[in-house]
Amino acid sequence: MYQLIQFISRQRAFILFAILEVLSLWFFYSYNNYPNAIFFNTTNYYAAKALETSNSITEYSNLRNVNKDLATENSRLNELVAKLQAQQLDKSIVNYKADSAVASRFKFVVAKVQNLTTTQFNNYITIDKGSADGLAPGMGVISSTGVVGKIKSCSAHISIVISILHSEYSVSAKLKRNNEIGSVKWDGVNPDIVEMTEVSRYKLVKPKDTVVTSDFNYVFPPNITIGYVKKVGVKADQTFHDIEVQLATNFHTLAYVYVINNKLMNEQKTLEEKTNDVKVK
Numbered sequence: 001m002y003q004l005i006q007f008i009s010r011q012r013a014f015i016l017f018a019i020l021e022v023l024s025l026w027f028f029y030s031y032n033n034y035p036n037a038i039f040f041n042t043t044n045y046y047a048a049k050a051l052e053t054s055n056s057i058t059e060y061s062n063l064r065n066v067n068k069d070l071a072t073e074n075s076r077l078n079e080l081v082a083k084l085q086a087q088q089l090d091k092s093i094v095n096y097k098a099d100s101a102v103a104s105r106f107k108f109v110v111a112k113v114q115n116l117t118t119t120q121f122n123n124y125i126t127i128d129k130g131s132a133d134g135l136a137p138g139m140g141v142i143s144s145t146g147v148v149g150k151i152k153s154c155s156a157h158i159s160i161v162i163s164i165l166h167s168e169y170s171v172s173a174k175l176k177r178n179n180e181i182g183s184v185k186w187d188g189v190n191p192d193i194v195e196m197t198e199v200s201r202y203k204l205v206k207p208k209d210t211v212v213t214s215d216f217n218y219v220f221p222p223n224i225t226i227g228y229v230k231k232v233g234v235k236a237d238q239t240f241h242d243i244e245v246q247l248a249t250n251f252h253t254l255a256y257v258y259v260i261n262n263k264l265m266n267e268q269k270t271l272e273e274k275t276n277d278v279k280v281k
Contacts, residue, residue, distance in 0.1 A: 106221050107261040109133055111141075114158070118165060118191040118251050125149065125161040127257060132156045140219035140260040146248030147171060147226045148257050150219050159259075164226075165191050165251065172217040173226055176210040178203060184211065184226055184245060191251055194227065196243040203241070205232045211245050218265045 111127040129135050131154045141148040141161050149163045162169050170185040173196060182199040196211060209229040213220040231244040 105262055105264045107263065109135065109259040109261065111135075111159070111257050111259055113254050113257060116163070116251065116254060118163075121167050121188045123163040123165040123191075124152070125163050125254070125257070127159050127161060127259070128157065129259065130154045130157045130159050134261060135159050135259055136261075138219065138265070139262070141257050142220070142224055142260065143249045143254060143257055145225065145250070147213065147220065147224055148249055148251075148254070151259065161257070163251070164194065164247070164249075171220070171226060172214045173211050174214040175199065175203075175205060175229075176212050176223070177206070180205075181214050181216070182243075192247055193230065194245050194247060196229075196245050197240060199241045199243060201234050201239055201241050205229060205241055205243060207232060218262055218268060220260060 109129060111129040111133075113125060114128050115126040117123045117125075125141075125148065127141075135151060135154050137151050137153055139151045141150060147164055149161045149166070149169065152160045152162045154160075164171060164184075165186050167186060167188050170183050172181070173184040174181050180199050180203045182196045184194050184196050186194045199205060207229050211226045211229065213222055213224040213226060215222040225248045227245040227247040229243055230246040233242040234240075235242045
């Protein structure tokens with residue numbers, strides 16, 4: 001307390017000057033309309049700016065939770081879409097309806113990307129879910145916009161995904177326009193472009209046509225977007241189109257993925273393997 005009194009005593013002239021300065025400014029702005037209006041508008045402007053900045057910071061800090069909630073909701077919607085597509089009647093087949101177990105065979109698990117590469121010849125993605133979350137090698141992985149890859153290996157809480165940007169990985173695909181079946185594979189050059197092969201040169205293919213997953217694989221539900229036709233040509237001395245496909249998934253900004261668990265995959269594989277072992281008499 002004594003030190004405070006000593007400080008005030010030493011600085012009494014400056015303190016008195018400051019008090020008088022504040023009082024004079026207060027009288028000036030209180031009893032003069034024009035300066036008062038300017039002061040009022042200026043303080044309101046900066047107060048509004050400060051409040052806007054504070055709200056922006058708060059919203060930004062909540063984006064992680066918002067993204068997580070949206071990813072969870074997308075997972076639920078993906079399951080619903082897959083089920084409805086499986087239950088949809090085929091117009092060319094009268095009274096066809098998928099078995100309920102088949103229609104609901106796909107389950108989706110949300111995972112966050114921990115690491116990924118796009119510049120290697122064989123690229124991989126690390127996600128924060130593993131066998132403890134029900135994941136297993138061979139499960140498909142998609143983003144909110146399209147195909148990503150499939151799981152290669154799992155630990156309890158981490159999984160490694162073979163990216164579609166892998167020189168030895170291909171996906172069974174079809175053209176949405178005419179259901180023409182082909183195969184999509186990366187050529188190791190541009191991480192935004194893959195090639196679609198095995199589509200007859202006599203089939204109609206146009207730029208911007210949508211390429212989706214076919215019905216003939218264990219990993220993905222049918223009609224998951226892979227990308228969009230960017231360029232169509234014909235290779236010399238070939239009977240197939242040379243098709244470049246712009247990937248729907250942007251791997252440069254990939255943050256969340258959805259792992260697809262086909263609950264009937266092992267049942268189907270086992271039955272087909274047994275059928276292949278049967279000798280025809």
